[in-house]
Amino acid sequence: MIRQVKHIIKVILIFALVMCWGITLGYTNNIEKENNTINFYFENGNIRADTIKNIEENKSDISVVGWTEKSLQSAINVDLNRNANDLKVLAIRGNSSLLFDGALLFQDDKDGCLIDTETSYKLFGSTHSIGKEITYGERKLIVRGIHDGTKSNIIVQLLEDDNEVLDGLTIDGTDMTLNKIEEFKTTFGIQEMAVSGGIYHSFAKVFSMVLPIIALVLILIKVITYFFKAKRRPVLKIIYISMAIITVAILFKITKLNFSIPLDMIPNKWSDFDFWSKMWKENVDKLQYVLYMKKYGIDIYNIENMMMSGLYSILTVILFVINLKVNKVKDIKELIYIVSVSVLCTFIAVLTIWSKFSFDVNITMLWVLYPLYLCGNYFMDVHEKYFKYEENEIIPEIRIKETVTN
Known part of the structure; x- marks a missing residue:
């Protein structure tokens, strides 16, 4: 025994x-992550969304996405009369694939959004929410997928006329040497440190x-x-x-x-x-x-x-x-x-x-x-x-x- x-x-x-x-x-x-990315975190509020367009025009060989995060936001499912409060909304300008792997939100998809699993349950009662509609502020958005690469509850694209202050900028750093990064910062007036997206x-x-x-x-x-x-x-x-x-x-x-x-x-x-x-x-x-x-x-x-x-x-x-x-x-x-x-x-x-x-x-x-x-x-x-x-x-x-x- x-x-x-x-x-x-x-x-x-x-x-x-x-x-x-x-x-x-x-x-x-x-x-x-599959992508080798570099992040810049802005604290002085001098980089706005239109900077992304300037970068894309002058550095077409570099993939870039700008983003800003808002807290204490709300979303509504009008059909089921369900609400989700205290949300974090990540508004981006660029393709979401540069930020995390998984569900995609393309740059020209202004009517789409990504939500996390918890928000999907709050608004729809299940994770079967892809293709369904939610309301965020004055925008009606179609759920394109369930994301799991961020603690932001909803991810949307910034509208063309939005010129908000960016909280961060992410670029593809696959071919970026230290000298090229410094050159990039000087060209577009970025003073913040370049942080590897894969540091964690x-x-x-x-x-x-x-x-x-x-x-x-x-x-x-x-x-x-x-x-x-x-x-x-x-x-x-x-x-x-x-x-x-x-x-x-x-x-x-x-x-x-x-x-x-x-x-x-x-x-x-x-x-x-x-x-x-x-x-x-x-x-x-x-x-x-x-x-x-x-x-x-x-x-x-x-x-x-x-x-x-x-x-x-x-x-x-x-x-x-x-x-x-x-x-x-x-x-x-x-x-x-x-x-x-x-x-x-x-x-x-x-x-x-x-x-x-x-x-x-x-x-x-x-x-x-x-x-x-x-x-x-x-x-x-x-x-x-x-x-x-x-x-x-x-x-x-x-x-x-x-x-x-x-």
Whole structure:
């Protein structure tokens, strides 16, 4: 009975580990955008909606969308006599695809709008609201889709004669280097900092990589330790070096990590230390600016997902440590058993997360990382006695010489 309870506890711990890490990856993927965007947040009120037209005329190769957010707004469903109050309305000039993925609201669609799920229930009693009409102020709008990439409840296009002050401007930064960004700001009189649209996703991605990095470090520590213990055994040292390279290669393969340095970050002279200090100061200032600036609907949605990713990442690390203590692999049968349980738990976790959260977590990293760690750790632990060189071990050549001498 006690043995069965222990097996159940092991299965629960493995499932909890996979589930928490899957949710971490899910929240991270939830704010991943296909577009590489750059945001400007205006606080001085000197940029108006007609600036968008000026940018489009002079920089036709750059996709751009301006936006302003209004709070405490109301919308009405006249047919059902339903109201939705205390809404946030995001009024944009440009295509919504630059702000978030999913439902689209094109720039020339002045009669359309996007609403969130909660507002759809308030106005229609369900999410079947696409193609139906609502009234916002004096405008009658057709619901084009349900959005989930912002905390703004309704998204509309600014009318042609609207020249409101913009709260922000978003541009496509795919081909924008640091120098081109500065040139863009100078051309159109923008003084605010350029903030990457994927900054929150970058932080969330760091959270989701904590577990792979910890697993990699633990394996590498063992490899390095046994490397130095393998005295006068060059073959073993080659094996250890190969294991370290393979481990790092597998991590990069399953996590799809890519490291690149923008050309603008490389100074003309490597002795130009002022360049590096200036770049460091700019990055610190930008981080402080992001922390303290006013947050809008498109930011709050990303911040909430980032924070949830961080929270579940912490839980994942705690469960990983507990699993290391509880699920100790002593033989090959137990290894096969735990790996099989891990794969089964991953399958159930993926189905659960998809059905409840609609997160995309069905990725290679979730399936193979923990089993790979178990196999690598087992290989190092169980075969340790074959890898270590004992201090009192006598090399065969020395034994032969001693025999001849005697």
